[in-house]
Amino acid sequence: MDLQQVRNDLQQRLPQERYEHVNRVTATAMELAEEVGVSVGNAEIAGLFHDYAKFMDKDELHELLKQDKEYELYSQYHSELWHAPVGAILAKERYGVEDQDVLQAIRFHTTGRAGMSPLEKVIYVADLIEPGRKFPGIEELRNRIAGRSLDDQMTECIQHTVKFLVHQYAVIFPYSFDCYNEHVRRRKEQ
Numbered sequence: 001m002d003l004q005q006v007r008n009d010l011q012q013r014l015p016q017e018r019y020e021h022v023n024r025v026t027a028t029a030m031e032l033a034e035e036v037g038v039s040v041g042n043a044e045i046a047g048l049f050h051d052y053a054k055f056m057d058k059d060e061l062h063e064l065l066k067q068d069k070e071y072e073l074y075s076q077y078h079s080e081l082w083h084a085p086v087g088a089i090l091a092k093e094r095y096g097v098e099d100q101d102v103l104q105a106i107r108f109h110t111t112g113r114a115g116m117s118p119l120e121k122v123i124y125v126a127d128l129i130e131p132g133r134k135f136p137g138i139e140e141l142r143n144r145i146a147g148r149s150l151d152d153q154m155t156e157c158i159q160h161t162v163k164f165l166v167h168q169y170a171v172i173f174p175y176s177f178d179c180y181n182e183h184v185r186r187r188k189e190q
């Protein structure tokens with residue numbers, strides 16, 4: 001795959017700010033992948049594609065989402081979540097990405113899920129903590145995860161997200177709870 005072509009495509013599709021976010025997520029994911037022994041090449045591809053569908057209009061996203069095997073489930077939740085499964089669909093369709101782990105990392109980067117692979121966790125964490133992210137508590141989160149295992153980093157990140165969403169009275173996708181429960185259980189068993 002010609003990654004320069006993917007970058008050019010992203011630059012056309014996304015506003016500059018979002019394109020820069022994608023580059024920072026990709027760089028952060030590649031570093032983290034290297035640290036924890038995950039394929040750096042896969043981290044690069046998944047990082048580049050994770051927000052590929054982010055700025056498509058809602059109707060177009062909805063149309064593409066119909067190809068997803070969990071369309072019924074996703075369609076009941078906020079359209080903000082749809083860019084993740086649709087990104088995986090388009091990575092496969094337009095660029096021939098076949099690696100299931102890469103496709104799952106794109107697909108679950110917003111919600112997480114139970115049973116995430118190391119690559120999925122790398123992308124989830126990188127998306128949340130890339131150096132351009134600014135939200136209340138980001139510095140504390142970065143400090144808490146520094147030097148920790150990938151599972152501990154993921155635990156902190158999913159806890160942060162679920163807390164944030166609850167605080168907003170947001171509807172929460174069930175896989176995010178599954179992810180949270182799995183990580184909290186793991187920690188209690190330690």
Ligand SMILES: [Fe+2]
Pocket residue numbers: 050051054083084109110
């Ligand atoms: Fe995203």
Ligand SMILES: [Fe+2]
Pocket residue numbers: 021025050051127
């Ligand atoms: Fe993102």
